[in-house]
Amino acid sequence: MELAxxxxxxxxxxxxxxxxxxxxxxxxxxxxxxxxxxxxxLWEQALAPRPTAQLLSRLRQLLSxxxxxxxxxxxxxxxxxxxRSTADGGTSVLLIDAGLSMQATDxxxxxLGLALRRAHQLVxxxxxxxxxxxxxxxxxxxxxxxxxRDAAELHAALGAVHPSRARTRFAPAAQLxxxxxxxxxxxxLLLLSDxxxxxxxxxxxxxxxxxxxxEHVRFGKRSHNLRVSALAARRYPLRxxxxxxxxxAENGGDALEHPTLQLFGDGQLLQHxxxxxxxxxxxxxxxxxxxxVGATLRAQLTLDGxxxxxxxADDEARAELTPVAHKHVLLVGPGNRYxxxxxxxxxxxxVDQLAPAQYRSTRGYDLVIFDGVAPRExxxxxxxxxxxxxxxxQPISVGAEVSRPYFDQxxxxxxxxxFVALGxxxxxxxxxxxxARDDVVVASSAxxxxxxxxxREGRRFVVxxxxxxxxxxxxxxxxxxxxxxxxxxxxxSPTQLPSSTQQDLDARADxxxxxxxxxxPRVAHTHGSAWWTSVHESPWWLLTGAxxxxxxVEWVSYQRRWxx
Numbered sequence: 410m411e412l413a414x415x416x417x418x419x420x421x422x423x424x425x426x427x428x429x430x431x432x433x434x435x436x437x438x439x440x441x442x443x444x445x446x447x448x449x450x451l452w453e454q455a456l457a458p459r460p461t462a463q464l465l466s467r468l469r470q471l472l473s474x475x476x477x478x479x480x481x482x483x484x485x486x487x488x489x490x491x492x493r494s495t496a497d498g499g500t501s502v503l504l505i506d507a508g509l510s511m512q513a514t515d516x517x518x519x520x521l522g523l524a525l526r527r528a529h530q531l532v533x534x535x536x537x538x539x540x541x542x543x544x545x546x547x548x549x550x551x552x553x554x555x556x557x558r559d560a561a562e563l564h565a566a567l568g569a570v571h572p573s574r575a576r577t578r579f580a581p582a583a584q585l586x587x588x589x590x591x592x593x594x595x596x597x598l599l600l601l602s603d604x605x606x607x608x609x610x611x612x613x614x615x616x617x618x619x620x621x622x623x624e625h626v627r628f629g630k631r632s633h634n635l636r637v638s639a640l641a642a643r644r645y646p647l648r649x650x651x652x653x654x655x656x657x658a659e660n661g662g663d664a665l666e667h668p669t670l671q672l673f674g675d676g677q678l679l680q681h682x683x684x685x686x687x688x689x690x691x692x693x694x695x696x697x698x699x700x701x702v703g704a705t706l707r708a709q710l711t712l713d714g715x716x717x718x719x720x721x722a723d724d725e726a727r728a729e730l731t732p733v734a735h736k737h738v739l740l741v742g743p744g745n746r747y748x749x750x751x752x753x754x755x756x757x758x759x760v761d762q763l764a765p766a767q768y769r770s771t772r773g774y775d776l777v778i779f780d781g782v783a784p785r786e787x788x789x790x791x792x793x794x795x796x797x798x799x800x801x802x803q804p805i806s807v808g809a810e811v812s813r814p815y816f817d818q819x820x821x822x823x824x825x826x827x828f829v830a831l832g833x834x835x836x837x838x839x840x841x842x843x844x845a846r847d848d849v850v851v852a853s854s855a856x857x858x859x860x861x862x863x864x865r866e867g868r869r870f871v872v873x874x875x876x877x878x879x880x881x882x883x884x885x886x887x888x889x890x891x892x893x894x895x896x897x898x899x900x901x902s903p904t905q906l907p908s909s910t911q912q913d914l915d916a917r918a919d920x921x922x923x924x925x926x927x928x929x930p931r932v933a934h935t936h937g938s939a940w941w942t943s944v945h946e947s948p949w950w951l952l953t954g955a956x957x958x959x960x961x962v963e964w965v966s967y968q969r970r971w972x973x
Contacts, residue, residue: 420489427481435474476963483956491952498538499595500556502586503528503563505570506602508547508577510920513603513629515719520628521572524601527626531599532563542589543567546602548575550582556589574722576917577606583616590621597622603629604923613926629922634661635668636723636918637708638691642730645698649733649757652702657693658710660686661918662718668710670694675703684710689919704730720920735759736900739790741768742780747883748795751892758896775900781876783807791869791899796876799840804865805848805872808841814854814875823851825862825871825894829887836882839875862898871895 639657
């Protein structure tokens with residue numbers, strides 16, 4: 410055995426001092442009260458000491474002294490903290506839960522802060538011969554130091570533990586601990602956690618069968634927590650400056666809550682709403698045509714008075730929006746006011762216009778529009794052809810003129826016709842289009858295709874078989890919508906908003922602490938059960954109990970006049 414807190418010399422001094430004080434107090438007898446009597450002769454015979462009674466009194470005094478010395482000796486030994494010899498050290502894995510729920514502040518300063526404080530105490534109070542390793546547990550376990558007996562190295566590893574926004578997963582950490590403890594002497598898993606995670610029954614069976622002693626120190630008191638459980642959004646393809654947003658709030662407590670939901674775009678408040686979220690329930694809000702989102706979207710929940718719940722880390726979620734890119738469009742044609750006016754409606758289009766004779770290439774442009782003309786060679790960019798002249802062969806063959814066609818057939822589910830109605834559009838003249846086998850006829854009049862799309866040499870194209878000035882299409886809302894649909898189909902924008910950048914939206918709002926469903930195994934090594942191993946390694950509490958028991962015996966003996 411060794412002493413964890415004192416050396417043998419310090420223990421000797423402590424025992425000598427305690428015995429001296431005890432002996433001094435024992436010698437200080439309580440004097441009898443003086444009394445005036447008529448004559449001492451009347452009392453001499455009654456008070457005369459008898460040999461038998463005098464011997465018994467001395468034995469009682471000696472027994473009282475021995476009990477007092479035993480009590481102070483046991484207390485001194487308990488304070489010295491005798492532990493198992495360094496020749497027989499054990500191995501421990503100190504598993505620190507740093508997941509999202511451990512940031513709850515229902516205990517001061519937080520669950521994780523309290524767990525780290527306890528971890529430092531465990532390092533200081535352990536048997537110096539015990540090897541220990543510090544492992545941080547969240548979504549994946551990470552060893553923060555090698556297996557060591559150096560207390561300074563263990564304290565430094567505890568200083569490297571940092572809070573995580575990830576969900577705690579116990580299974581990978583437990584499997585890693587089993588690998589580290591395999592084949593070691595007196596293996597022990599020290600788990601410092603609130604237990605707010607799921608535990609697999611088969612994993613518990615493996616832990617029981619392995620002979621590892623598991624000690625779970627639990628932190629936390631309650632589950633007062635609301636969180637943003639979902640945040641999703643996307644821009645409108647035809648209006649990139651407008652966004653639709655979906656927000657979901659979850660209540661992990663029992664009481665009905667009325668949190669305030671705020672949406673911020675680039676730091677500016679965009680939406681303010683009061684929710685009603687029952688206990689252990691989720692509530693969704695959908696916001697349409699939300700302007701001013703910009704590059705960053707943030708959803709935040711607050712309680713009455715601007716306060717927060719026990720876990721403020723999941724009260725908000727953030728997302729980075731894909732920037733709206735400007736598209737560079739080249740317009741080649743003699744001039745078309747209807748076409749030019751429709752292009753001006755989209756502020757994210759940068760349009761350059763050239764006469765047909767000035768056209769050379771499409772370098773630097775995202776797409777090109779040919780109005781009433783056709784190039785000799787296919788352009789290097791996606792292209793929209795409006796009323797290509799008869800005799801054109803690329804990208805599609807154009808035949809003779811057709812009078813008064815109607816939009817009899819339409820692929821209404823096609824992206825080109827999104828929000829577009831062409832059924833009653835009047836057209837005076839159109840060109841007969843002859844699409845290739847793989848081309849898609851989006852709209853046609855009887856056997857005459859009017860709107861065709863396809864791919865040539867890896868580049869998209871769209872052909873409208875009539876001049877819009879020979880129809881009433883420019884007088885309808887369908888015209889700018891059709892044009893923007895075509896531009897989006899030829900040059901798609903990355904308008905989809907990714908999911909929230911909050912790392913753990915699939916975590917639980919219920920952060921109530923739970924005890925691990927664990928029964929300590931009966932370890933079949935030389936030291937017997939886990940209970941006896943604990944007593945054998947550090948019996949200070951058993952010594953303290955023995956001192957208290959002797960103190961009780963002394964009190965009972967004094968009350969019954971067995972000792973004085």
